[in-house]
Amino acid sequence: xxxxxxxxxxxxxxxxxxxxxxxxxxxxxxxxxxxxxxxxxxxxxxxxxxxxxxxxxxxxxxxxxxxxxxxxxxxxxxxxxxxxxxxxxxxxxxxxxx
Numbered sequence: 001x002x003x004x005x006x007x008x009x010x011x012x013x014x015x016x017x018x019x020x021x022x023x024x025x026x027x028x029x030x031x032x033x034x035x036x037x038x039x040x041x042x043x044x045x046x047x048x049x050x051x052x053x054x055x056x057x058x059x060x061x062x063x064x065x066x067x068x069x070x071x072x073x074x075x076x077x078x079x080x081x082x083x084x085x086x087x088x089x090x091x092x093x094x095x096x097x098x
Contacts, residue, residue: 001093001094001095001096002018002023002026002027002030002093002094002095002096003096003097003098004023004027004095004096004097004098005096005097005098007019007020007023009022009026009068009069009072010072011069011071011072011073011074012072012073012074013072013073014071014072014073015072016068016071016072018065018068021045021046021047021061022061022064022065022068024045024046025037025042025045025046025061025065026065026089026093026095027095028041028042028045029079029087029089029093030089030093030094030095032089034088035088035089035090036082036085036086036087036088036089037086037087037089038085038086039055039058039085039086040086041086042058042062042086042087043058046058046061059081062079062081062087065079066078066079069091074091076090077090078090078091
């Protein structure tokens with residue numbers, strides 16, 4: 001569960017703080033009908049321009065977000081890269097505003 005007001009991400013075993021951009025990205029995954037975002041959508045959530053130089057930046061941020069998800073106790077492949085498309089989120093995520 002993601003609490004937007006506190007920027008807390010709660011999983012089966014722990015709660016961790018996320019940044020506002022990470023919360024924006026998680027919210028976009030949750031609102032996407034198939035939990036899939038293309039590279040342009042990911043870049044928009046992160047507030048960066050989409051170009052070849054920034055793709056490495058996106059990958060680093062996704063690794064950090066995966067680590068935070070695993071710290072909450074979520075196991076397995078949570079976010080997977082889809083070649084030439086973007087990313088897929090594989091967990092159920094509830095969004096709370098307060």
